[in-house]
Amino acid sequence: EPEVTQTPSHQVTQMGQEVILRCVPISNHLYFYWYRQILGQKVEFLVSFYNNEISEKSEIFDDQFSVERPDGSNFTLKIRSTKLEDSAMYFCASSPGGGRVGEQFFGPGTRLTVL
């Protein structure tokens, strides 16, 4: 069964460094998302992406964040200058569009630790 994959599973970085989190959505999906979950808290929406552009973003998704679909398979989240409070689990999700309203398939997550 096709699934969303994310790499790396765990990333440790120093404050102020740039990180790129990678995702490979399910191949025929059209909509892509990033969410984050700070330890012990609820999952929060960051950004949605469709047709090679951002369709919606949250207040969390400030100028330090960017997303890109550099080729036909990868979907990346870049954090330009990481802060301690960026430490969280980051989930990528994808959706085929149509079918069940809003059904999104989640990847296993990347745990980002900023020191």
Add this chain to the structure above:
Amino acid sequence: AQKITQTQPGMFVQEKEAVTLDCTYDTSDPSYGLFWYKQPSSGEMIFLIYQGSYDQQNATEGRYSLNFQKARKSANLVISASQLGDSAMYFCAMILGPYGNKLVFGAGTILRVKS
């Protein structure tokens, strides 16, 4: 604005018993989808069940059923015949449709199944 409320921070259930996890939601949009996700200690988000706002019948998926009471704006998850492997965090989530862009999650309920 859409909002999801899960009032039970933690629940215990005896193995083989049924348990209900509460979820209420708030939206004025007539078209929406409601989801339940399971998050085990390993961290991944596992889709359990979906209910569309126009669905006439309550959703069921194996041991999971959704008690959808539209007038009360509640979408409680019922797990029948609990198993030790059901111990996890459970999130209720909502998306506004038919072209909703983001899932809004509740705070979650930790379920512990006792043997």
